[in-house]
Every structure is written in C-alpha cells, then in structure tokens.
Amino acid sequence: MGGETTQPMFFLRMVPILILLAMTVSASVAALCPVKCRCNDTTLSTICTSAGLEVIPLQLNPEIRHMDLSNNKISNLYYALSIYENLISLDLSKNNLSSLGSDKFKSQSNLQVLNISRNSIEKLKKxxxxGLKALVKLDLSYNRLEQLHNLTFLELHSLRTVVLSGNRITHLDKGLLKATKHLKELVLDNNQLLEIPSAVLSDAIGLQRLILSQNLIDSVDEGSIPILSDLRSLSIDGNVIRDIHHAALTGLLSLERLDLSDNNFTNVPTASLSKLSNLTWLKLSGNFVGKIPPVAFRGLFQLKYIHLDRLELLTKIDVRAFVDNINLERIWLNDNIGLSSIPTRIFHGNPKIVHISMRNNALTTVEATHFPLDQLRLLQLGGNPLECNCSLLWLWHLAQDQNKSPIIQSNQTHNIPSELHIDSQDIICAGPETQLGKRLLDVSESEINCSYSWIAIMSAVVSILFVVVIITGLILWSPLKKSHLRGKDMSQGSGALGRAEVYEPPRIEKCIVSAPVSHHHDYRTLSSWEHYGSSYGNCMSNMNIYEQLDCHLKDRPHIVYV
Known part of the structure; x- marks a missing residue:
C-alpha cells in the first residue's frame, strides 16, 4: 500500500516540472524573444542590453550568431551557452560574474569575439x-585580475587581440602568449606593472600594437623591450619613466607611433629616439622638459606629427630643434605656461608643415617671420597674453580677411591662399591698457597701427639728443684734458726737452756721457771730438750757445744739460 501511494505522489510532484520543461522546449522551438530584448531572425542576432536578466536566456533561436547580454545581472554561466553552438560574438560585459569556471565555452568552437569586461572576475583557471579555438578578440578589461596562469590562453591559437586594461596585474608569467602566434594587439594599461614584461613579449613576435600606459614602470633599460620587428605602435605614457636607454628601442625598426607623455622626462631622449627611423607620430606631452635643444629629434626624417603640450617647465626652443624633421606636417605646442618666446623662422626648415598650434602659452608677441604663412592651413594662437600693438598688424589683417570671407576647408584645394585659418575668436589682447580684454578681431586698425609720423618725430628727437650729448661731452672733456696734461708736465719737472712753452734756459753745464760700465769692467773707448768752442767745420765761433748745439749734431757726443 505504501508503495502505491508513493508513486502517484511522485508523479504529481513531477507534473509542474514536466510542464515547465515542455514550455521551455516549445519556447526554444518557437524562438521566443525575452522581454526587453530585440531579436532578429534574419541576422540571427539578439540584443538584451539592460534587460534585467539574471541568467542567460534559454528560449532564443539555437542558430543565433550574435548575442549581446551586456549590462544585466548575470552572475553565473552554468552550461547555458552549450545550446548556442553557432555563436560568433558574445557580449557579457557589465554583469556580476565573479568566475568563469571551467569548460563553460567548450561548445563555442565558432566564437570569434568574447567581451567579459567590467565584471568582478578575480581569477581565471587554466x-x-x-574550446575557443576560433577566438580572435578577448576583452577582460576592468575586472579584478591580479595574475594569469601561463596556460590560460593555451587553446587560443587564433587570438589576435587581448585587452587586460584596468585590472590589478603586477606581472605576467613567462609562456602566457606562447600559443598565441597570431597575436597582434596586447593592451595592458591601468594595471600595476613595475616593469615591461619582457619575458612574455618575447613570445609575441608578431605583435603590432602594445599598450602599457598608466602603470608603475620607472625605466626602459637595454633589453627590456625584445626585438619586435612588426611593432607599429607603442604606448608607455602615464608611467614614472625618467629616461630610456639609448639602445632600448633598437629592435623596433617598424615603429610608427610612440607615446611617452605624462612621465618624468627632464630631457628629450634624443639618442633613443634616433633609432626609430620610421617613426611618424610622437607624443612627449606632460613631462618636465625645460628646453628643446638643437636637433632634438635627430634622424626622425619621417616624423609627421609631434605633440609637445603641457610641458610646464619649457622655457626655450632652439631654432634648430626641428631641422631633421623635413616631413613634419603638424605640431602641437599648447599649454606650455613658461614659454614666452619662440625663435624667428623656427619652422621655415619644415617645407611640409601645415598645422601649428601654440595655444595657452605665455607668448606676448609673435611675428610673421615665425611662421611659413604661405604654406600653413591652420595656425592657433588663442589663450596667449599678446600685446596688441603694431607687431601684430599682420595677424590683425589675417583675422579681418578671415572674418570677411568663409575659409575653404582643408579637404578642398590647397592652392588657394585664403585657406589659412586662425583661431581669431580666441585671440584676446593682454595689452596695451586701452585694448585689454578685447578680441584682436574687434580692435580697429587705428588702434593697432603704429603711426609712422610719430616714429619719425621720436627718431629725430632721439638723434638730436644724442648729438647734443656728444658735443657737450667733447666741450667739457677738452679743457679737463689740457689741465691734466699741464699738471702732469709740471709734476715731471723741466728736464724734458721739446716742451718749449714751459722751458726756461737753465745754467748749462757740460758733461760727457760715457758708455755704461758693466760689472765685468768691460770699458769702451770714446770716439774723439773737439770742444764746441773751437773752430770746426762751418760753425761760427760767435754763434749763440743754442745755435751751436744744433750745428753738426751728428758728430757730437750725447750731452746732457743739467
């Protein structure tokens, strides 16, 4: 009896379950679309974004290929995905997943894109x-991963992109990328890496893009970046790097883009950069560089775009800084609060430059000779404390011309001179006082134009004052000089011959000056001569004593009158 009673009770309990199972099967066959979801049987796609789902729905078309379940409350995968074997893309981002478990994707051999970002995953099993042998892109960003098992990607032979941004990764085990021979892009920004993961990168020989931004890397030493001959883009911005070893980048012969912004550089790493002969895009913004020296970007002949913004300590740019960059097209020099002047003709050695941006610096004046205006298409100078005087007359004319006629966009013909565009709306006068706070565009020509008549008058006045000062100086200086000389002569006594105006005949005594006697008593015999009082030559005995002194002076010995 007891057994007979138990069996009906068992069947009664199973009826709701069987009914629910039948409903599920029928719903699957009919491919019912859940509430708040959008299903398309033509494209075989379902979008259930923000639908409040707590589990993966089972009633979708089994042939579905694209499933978007982002921004829901799914906390476990269970084995629900095994129903959808034809999935090509699956988005599970912004859910409550804390683990992926094991073999949950075993049936997804066709899956190519998997997004599990912005969940709470702390650990991945090996x-x-x-089963994801066809997976091309894997996004695990903004989870809570601290490390990855070196066998995690063992079966991902087709993987091309791995995004691990915004986790807590401090290091990566060697061998992690050994099976991913086709990997092209590795994104590791916003983690806690202390150094460049050299051991892992050495297996990614085909890597083309590497992002290591916003980590704690403090140096780029020799050998820290392995030879990656296909690497095109490298971002190591937002770290604490002070310098790069001069040989650290030698293995990056194909590198085209390099971001070094927001580090601790105090000098341009010229020697390191010179190894990058194919570099076309460089960013050094947000560092502590105080000077851009001559040939700062030596050897970068292919460089087209360079960002030198937010260099708060920058005060000087050498006129030869960009001489090697003959293909330079665009340069950004914005928000350098210490930069108050630039050299004349600094960009005239760059024949292809078309875009110069120097906004929000400390420039008080700019001249037309600073820029190759005939080839520029965009010149930005807004936010500088410019003095609106006649030195800016050229810029005023450009602003007025631009205001009168529309500027042809840069995608139009480049042969029309009027296509040069300046940010005239943002150029505000910081002086003189009468123009303070005015837009350059609103200043009248009479206010900014320097009057040539006043210049001529001031020049004449200055010249006259200069001449008067010189003449007055000469007049005052001449008597002083004579007095000084007269005093000097008097102080020297009357022994100097030839100063007739102060000479008075003294009592004359004759003496014969002989040759100086050496310490070795080496005497010389004086040549014979006759007394000047006797008859000799044509000299008259009755001559005045001074006249006789002049007669045949060459034949007489040296006589000193005391």
Whole structure:
C-alpha cells in the first residue's frame, strides 16, 4: 500500500516540472524573444542590453550568431551557452560574474569575439577558455585580475587581440602568449606593472600594437623591450619613466607611433629616439622638459606629427630643434605656461608643415617671420597674453580677411591662399591698457597701427639728443684734458726737452756721457771730438750757445744739460 501511494505522489510532484520543461522546449522551438530584448531572425542576432536578466536566456533561436547580454545581472554561466553552438560574438560585459569556471565555452568552437569586461572576475583557471579555438578578440578589461596562469590562453591559437586594461596585474608569467602566434594587439594599461614584461613579449613576435600606459614602470633599460620587428605602435605614457636607454628601442625598426607623455622626462631622449627611423607620430606631452635643444629629434626624417603640450617647465626652443624633421606636417605646442618666446623662422626648415598650434602659452608677441604663412592651413594662437600693438598688424589683417570671407576647408584645394585659418575668436589682447580684454578681431586698425609720423618725430628727437650729448661731452672733456696734461708736465719737472712753452734756459753745464760700465769692467773707448768752442767745420765761433748745439749734431757726443 505504501508503495502505491508513493508513486502517484511522485508523479504529481513531477507534473509542474514536466510542464515547465515542455514550455521551455516549445519556447526554444518557437524562438521566443525575452522581454526587453530585440531579436532578429534574419541576422540571427539578439540584443538584451539592460534587460534585467539574471541568467542567460534559454528560449532564443539555437542558430543565433550574435548575442549581446551586456549590462544585466548575470552572475553565473552554468552550461547555458552549450545550446548556442553557432555563436560568433558574445557580449557579457557589465554583469556580476565573479568566475568563469571551467569548460563553460567548450561548445563555442565558432566564437570569434568574447567581451567579459567590467565584471568582478578575480581569477581565471587554466581551462576557462577551453574550446575557443576560433577566438580572435578577448576583452577582460576592468575586472579584478591580479595574475594569469601561463596556460590560460593555451587553446587560443587564433587570438589576435587581448585587452587586460584596468585590472590589478603586477606581472605576467613567462609562456602566457606562447600559443598565441597570431597575436597582434596586447593592451595592458591601468594595471600595476613595475616593469615591461619582457619575458612574455618575447613570445609575441608578431605583435603590432602594445599598450602599457598608466602603470608603475620607472625605466626602459637595454633589453627590456625584445626585438619586435612588426611593432607599429607603442604606448608607455602615464608611467614614472625618467629616461630610456639609448639602445632600448633598437629592435623596433617598424615603429610608427610612440607615446611617452605624462612621465618624468627632464630631457628629450634624443639618442633613443634616433633609432626609430620610421617613426611618424610622437607624443612627449606632460613631462618636465625645460628646453628643446638643437636637433632634438635627430634622424626622425619621417616624423609627421609631434605633440609637445603641457610641458610646464619649457622655457626655450632652439631654432634648430626641428631641422631633421623635413616631413613634419603638424605640431602641437599648447599649454606650455613658461614659454614666452619662440625663435624667428623656427619652422621655415619644415617645407611640409601645415598645422601649428601654440595655444595657452605665455607668448606676448609673435611675428610673421615665425611662421611659413604661405604654406600653413591652420595656425592657433588663442589663450596667449599678446600685446596688441603694431607687431601684430599682420595677424590683425589675417583675422579681418578671415572674418570677411568663409575659409575653404582643408579637404578642398590647397592652392588657394585664403585657406589659412586662425583661431581669431580666441585671440584676446593682454595689452596695451586701452585694448585689454578685447578680441584682436574687434580692435580697429587705428588702434593697432603704429603711426609712422610719430616714429619719425621720436627718431629725430632721439638723434638730436644724442648729438647734443656728444658735443657737450667733447666741450667739457677738452679743457679737463689740457689741465691734466699741464699738471702732469709740471709734476715731471723741466728736464724734458721739446716742451718749449714751459722751458726756461737753465745754467748749462757740460758733461760727457760715457758708455755704461758693466760689472765685468768691460770699458769702451770714446770716439774723439773737439770742444764746441773751437773752430770746426762751418760753425761760427760767435754763434749763440743754442745755435751751436744744433750745428753738426751728428758728430757730437750725447750731452746732457743739467
């Protein structure tokens, strides 16, 4: 009896379950679309974004290929995905997943794109991604991962992109990328890496894009970046790097883009950069560089775009800074609060430059000779404390011309001179006082134009004053000089011959000056001569004593009158 009673009770309890199962099967066959979801049987796609789902729906078309379940409350995958074997893309971002478990993707051999970003995953097992042999892109960003098992990507032979941004990764185990021979892009920004993961990168020989931004890397030493001959883009901005070893980048012969912004550089790493012969885009913004020296970007002949913004300590740019960059097209020099002047003709050695931006610096004046205006298409100078005087007359004319006629966009013909565009709306006068706070565009020509008549008058006045000062100086200086000389002569006594105006005949005594006697008593015999009082030559005995002194002076010995 007891057994007979138990069986009906068992069947009664199973009826709701069987009914629910039948409903589920019928719903699957009919491919019912859940509430708040959008299903398309033509494209075989379902979008259930923000639908409040707590589990993966089971009633979708089994042939579905694209499933978007982002921004829901899904906390576990269970084995629900095994129903959808034809999935090509799956988005599970912004859910409550804390684990992926093991072999949950075993049936997704066709899946190519998997997005599990912005969940709460703390750890991945070595078999979490088993079965995903066709996976091309994997996004695990903004989870709570601290490390990855070196076998995590073992079956991901087709993987091309791995995004691990915004986790807590401090290091990566060697061998992690050994099976991913086709990997092209590795994104590791916003983690806690203390150094460049050299051991892992050495397996990614085909890597083309590497992002290591916003980590704690403090140096780029020799050998820290392995030879990656296909690498095109490298971002190591937002770290604490002070310098790069001069040989650290030698293995990056194909590198085209390099971002070094927001580090601790105090000098341009010229020697390191010179190895990058194919570099076309460089960003050094937000560092502590105080000077851009001559040939700062030596050897970068292919460089087209350079960002030198937010260099708060920058005060000087050498006129030869960009001489090697003959293909330079665009340069950004914005928000350098210490930069008050630039050299004349600094960009005239760059024949292809078309865009110069120097906004929000400390420039008080700019001249037309600073820029190759005939080839520029965009010149930005807004936010500088410019003095609106006649030195800016050229810029005023450009602003007025631009205001009168529309500027042809840069995608139009480049042969029309009027296509040069300046940010005239943002150029505000910081002086003189009468123009303070005015837009350059609103200043009248009479206010900014320097009057040539006043210049001529001031020049004449200055010249006259200069001449008067010189003449007055000469007049005052001449008597002083004579007095000084007269005093000097008097102080020297009357022994100097030839100063007739102060000479008075003294009592004359004759003496014969002989040759000086050496310490070795080496005497010389004086040549014979006759007394000047006797008859000799044509000299008259009755001559005045001074006249006789002049007669045949060459024949007489040296006589000193005392």
């Amino acid at each position: 078999d979490s991604f088993n």
